[in-house]
Amino acid sequence: MATDQRAWSREDRLAVLRLCPLFAGWPEARLADLAAISRAEHYSRGAEIFARDPEKREAFVIAAGEIEVSRGSAAGRKFVLSLQGPHEILAIVRLLAEPPIHYVYSAYEDSVLLHLPCDGLAAILDAEPILWRDIALLMCTRQGDSLRQLNIQKLGSLEQRMAATLADLSRIHGIAGERGIELALRLPQEQLGAMLGVTRQSVNKLLRGFEEAHMIAVDYNRITIRDPAALDAIAAQD
Incomplete structure (x- = not known):
């Protein structure tokens, strides 16, 4: 199991959250709530993020390092969807009770991630429903990026x-x-x-x-x- 090499205080975690574009416009009180439910974990290069629980309902913010997002075929062929860097939030689709697609998230470099339990994140969003708008805009942006990539992959x-x-x-x-x-x-x-x-x-x-x-x-x-x-x-x- 991944463990960070130093203690991350709530202030450390709050500083990371402030740098995440999704949370840029959030009220300070909600960011404080988010920092309170988050935890920092260190992953060595090559480590799979959800290795022990592939369907674990957590999103995460990259505090440091790089994360590879990939899928594998039954024949063992690997396809890398993207490489994401600091301050990006990933696995946000796990807010859904049953994630429709299982992506593999791996540390491309030694990385520190800020894990956000989806039930706790959803509770914060429900307490201030206007914040769901930011989630919707993020997902629309990523859907557009996915369609553009699919168009290039299929037709380009x-x-x-x-x-x-x-x-x-x-x-x-x-x-x-x-x-x-x-x-x-x-x-x-x-x-x-x-x-x-x-x-x-x-x-x-x-x-x-x-x-x-x-x-x-x-x-x-x-x-x-x-x-x-x-x-x-x-x-x-x-």
């Missing part, structure tokens, strides 16, 4: 899918640097292959093409986006 070329994936990662994990937007995470070609559902060889060919076109720079397992507008243009092609 492999080049478009790669461009869209790199553009999305730069928005989530990008840090402005001298050479462009540096992706602040390890991104081996095998990982990109799992995100696109293709082989490492196909990923390598695409990356070399993007690099030759001066859209990206590749250094071992690190990628720098040099021309984000060009990637967006490729991803948006009809």
Whole structure:
């Protein structure tokens, strides 16, 4: 079981919650209620978040680190849906009594998560129902993102899918640097292959093409986006 290496006070947990976009507009009293029911847990790289209880009804906010969201097939094939970084809230769908889809959440790097029991979160929302609006807006945004990704996966070329994936990662994990937007995470070609559902060889060919076109720079397992507008243009092609 994951355990944090230091005690997280209520003030520590409150500070993390204030940085989560979902809770940005919440009254301080409700944030204090949320901090009171939350707990911080540390996960080593590669650890599965809900390994012992896959249907555990908890959402979580990433306090530090990176979380991989994936699905697996009966044949053992893994497809990575996304990589999420600090301050994002995940598993919010577990507010439903019976989550319709079982996603696998794993620590892509050593991570600290702030767990929020869904029954307690729902009680706070019910006490101030206007806050359900923020949940609805978040879910609508994620539904739109999912439909866009599905459209690219089903109708887009492999080049478009790669461009869209790199553009999305730069928005989530990008840090402005001298050479462009540096992706602040390890991104081996095998990982990109799992995100696109293709082989490492196909990923390598695409990356070399993007690099030759001066859209990206590749250094071992690190990628720098040099021309984000060009990637967006490729991803948006009809």
